[in-house]
Amino acid sequence: MRIAFLNPQGNFDAKDSYWTEHPDFGGQLVYVKELANALRKKGHEVDIFTRMIIDPKWPEFEAKEEIYPDTGVRIVRIPFGGDAFLRKELLWPFLTEYVQGIIKFFCNTNDWPDFITTHYGDGGIAGVMLNEITGIPFSFTAHSLGAQKMDKVGITESKFDELLQRYSFATRIHAERLAMKEASVRFVSTLQEKTKQYQHGLYGDLFEKENKKFIVAPPGVNQSYFYYEEENFEKVNKTRSRDLSEHRWDLPFIISSSRLDPKKNVSGLIMAFASNPELQARANLLIAVRGAENPYNDFSELKEEEQLEMKKILDMIQCYHLKGKVAFIQLFSQKELASCYRTLASNRGIFCLTSLYEPFGLATIEAMACGLPVVVTSNGGGWEILKEDSESFGVLVDPESSIQISESLLGIVKDAEKWRYFHEQGLKRVRERFTWRSTADTYEEVISDNLINKEKIKGIRQQSKTNDKRIDLTHYQSWLQHPKKEMENFIKNYYVDRKEGDG
Numbered sequence: 073m074r075i076a077f078l079n080p081q082g083n084f085d086a087k088d089s090y091w092t093e094h095p096d097f098g099g100q101l102v103y104v105k106e107l108a109n110a111l112r113k114k115g116h117e118v119d120i121f122t123r124m125i126i127d128p129k130w131p132e133f134e135a136k137e138e139i140y141p142d143t144g145v146r147i148v149r150i151p152f153g154g155d156a157f158l159r160k161e162l163l164w165p166f167l168t169e170y171v172q173g174i175i176k177f178f179c180n181t182n183d184w185p186d187f188i189t190t191h192y193g194d195g196g197i198a199g200v201m202l203n204e205i206t207g208i209p210f211s212f213t214a215h216s217l218g219a220q221k222m223d224k225v226g227i228t229e230s231k232f233d234e235l236l237q238r239y240s241f242a243t244r245i246h247a248e249r250l251a252m253k254e255a256s257v258r259f260v261s262t263l264q265e266k267t268k269q270y271q272h273g274l275y276g277d278l279f280e281k282e283n284k285k286f287i288v289a290p291p292g293v294n295q296s297y298f299y300y301e302e303e304n305f306e307k308v309n310k311t312r313s314r315d316l317s318e319h320r321w322d323l324p325f326i327i328s329s330s331r332l333d334p335k336k337n338v339s340g341l342i343m344a345f346a347s348n349p350e351l352q353a354r355a356n357l358l359i360a361v362r363g364a365e366n367p368y369n370d371f372s373e374l375k376e377e378e379q380l381e382m383k384k385i386l387d388m389i390q391c392y393h394l395k396g397k398v399a400f401i402q403l404f405s406q407k408e409l410a411s412c413y414r415t416l417a418s419n420r421g422i423f424c425l426t427s428l429y430e431p432f433g434l435a436t437i438e439a440m441a442c443g444l445p446v447v448v449t450s451n452g453g454g455w456e457i458l459k460e461d462s463e464s465f466g467v468l469v470d471p472e473s474s475i476q477i478s479e480s481l482l483g484i485v486k487d488a489e490k491w492r493y494f495h496e497q498g499l500k501r502v503r504e505r506f507t508w509r510s511t512a513d514t515y516e517e518v519i520s521d522n523l524i525n526k527e528k529i530k531g532i533r534q535q536s537k538t539n540d541k542r543i544d545l546t547h548y549q550s551w552l553q554h555p556k557k558e559m560e561n562f563i564k565n566y567y568v569d570r571k572e573g574d575g
């Protein structure tokens with residue numbers, strides 16, 4: 073089979089040069105690369121269609137095509153939206169150009185896919201357009217839905233219009249709704265994503281009758297990076313008792329690793345740490361974020377909201393006298409990240425992620441695979457990673473409760489047995505449940521069931537080649553450029569009704 077992946081945001085390159093360095097370069101890239109490679113290893117032809125960026129700041133995204141050397145998955149870069157890098161919220165008006173570029177590529181190369189997987193709302197709407205023109209079936213994988221982000225970025229009456237515009241929410245929700253409706257399959261990482269995230273009031277009306285098209289495909293971890301060596305166990309056993317050390321370097325580290333997006337709520341974790349003197353006396357906090365060369369003096373490359381978050385973090389460190397207890401680290405690859413996790417695990421470290429909402433959280437399962445007990449947000453998919461029947465594989469916390477976060481961390485820091493228990497549970501859970509091979513098996517099975525009738529598609533291909541009118545996308549172009557008033561009102565009414573309901 074030939075399978076196409078649609079990821080219009082760009083940012084793929086064979087060396088994974090900038091993962092998490094910018095807030096747009098996150099888990100979606102990891103997910104798509106790992107899944108594409110796993111499908112390729114199963115013998116399929118796989119192409120990732122993304123954006124060509126000709127920008128001196130990101131020289132790795134210029135070439136028309138590139139191949140991942142170990143697997144042969146092809147990255148195809150389509151020029152659209154001009155040359156310069158654009159943050160994802162600004163890409164919407166150019167998506168019709170992206171789709172036209174892909175069709176041109178198919179016509180020129182004859183490399184027509186048998187199935188298309190689409191990612192995030194922008195990939196999803198591109199899939200809707202491609203499907204309308206060519207009839208090729210597609211799946212939608214949301215990664216993160218706009219509605220949960222809207223709930224968490226603090227939509228208030230006074231800031232409503234500004235936030236709607238800054239995050240292009242009306243266009244994003246419109247695109248997501250169409251992608252959900254038209255896709256042959258919706259891949260979700262957890263059952264919770266289907267039963268809660270997709271049931272949000274801004275989408276719920278789409279799913280009353282027809283919800284058979286959801287397929288749960290949990291993602292995986294790359295085991296060649298994220299693993300735990302048993303010798304580390306020895307080190308843990310040998311380390312001195314952790315009772316109030318005189319040297320801070322001897323203390324365990326609590327590590328938080330994510331993109332610097334305000335919804336990851338790194339500032340919430342700092343607040344929790346600041347609120348608990350005993351925790352400060354027993355552990356250090358290590359913040360792994362990329363993008364700010366030196367957080368103490370330069371973060372000009374970040375998006376406005378990320379700059380604000382970084383400023384908030386630095387102000388808190390100052391205000392609560394946390395210097396010397398909180399450190400920043402920049403890790404330039406997943407290999408380095410994994411090695412850092414293992415080192416911290418050898419000294420009874422803990423991973424903590426306090427996102428206001430986390431649809432799934434690859435970072436959580438990766439940390440577990442390296443032997444770190446995890447304390448993570450209870451908002452989102454974490455439940456399904458960490459709980460099954462009465463068994464617990466990590467600790468869930470309310471990300472807005474400093475007390476819950478700090479007490480849960482302290483509970484593990486203070487109690488060697490508890491640390492060992494979650495360490496072992498985490499390793500077991502990832503081994504048994506989260507592998508990219510099994511994600512690829514699920515995609516393969518579902519894709520095989522949804523292939524288009526070959527004869528029908530031949531005719532469609534012929535038509536797209538010869539008849540340019542079939543590539544008329546003006547009805548999408550208009551609302552991708554200027555969000556529909558109806559959609560803005562739909563969103564506004566939802567929040568007004570909800571507020572009234574609350575009262």
Ligand SMILES: O=c1ccn([C@@H]2O[C@H](COP(=O)(O)OP(=O)(O)O[C@H]3O[C@H](CO)[C@@H](O)[C@H](O)[C@H]3O)[C@@H](O)[C@H]2O)c(=O)[nH]1
Binds near residue numbers: 433
């Ligand atoms: O220095 C670092 C720090 C992190 N990472 C990687 O960045 C990824 C982050 O992914 P994730 O923790 O899943 O967060 P997001 O970037 O927010 O990803 C979105 O998409 C993911 C895939 O669908 C979902 O799991 C998330 O919940 C969703 O928010 C992980 O693989 C990390 O290994 C690095 O490569 N280097």
Ligand SMILES: O=P(O)(O)OC[C@H]1O[C@](O)(CO)[C@@H](O)[C@@H]1O
Binds near residue numbers: 099100218331
């Ligand atoms: O915060 P948002 O817009 O919901 O986006 C999360 C998404 O952002 C990205 O980091 C970049 O698109 C993706 O990896 C992830 O799926």
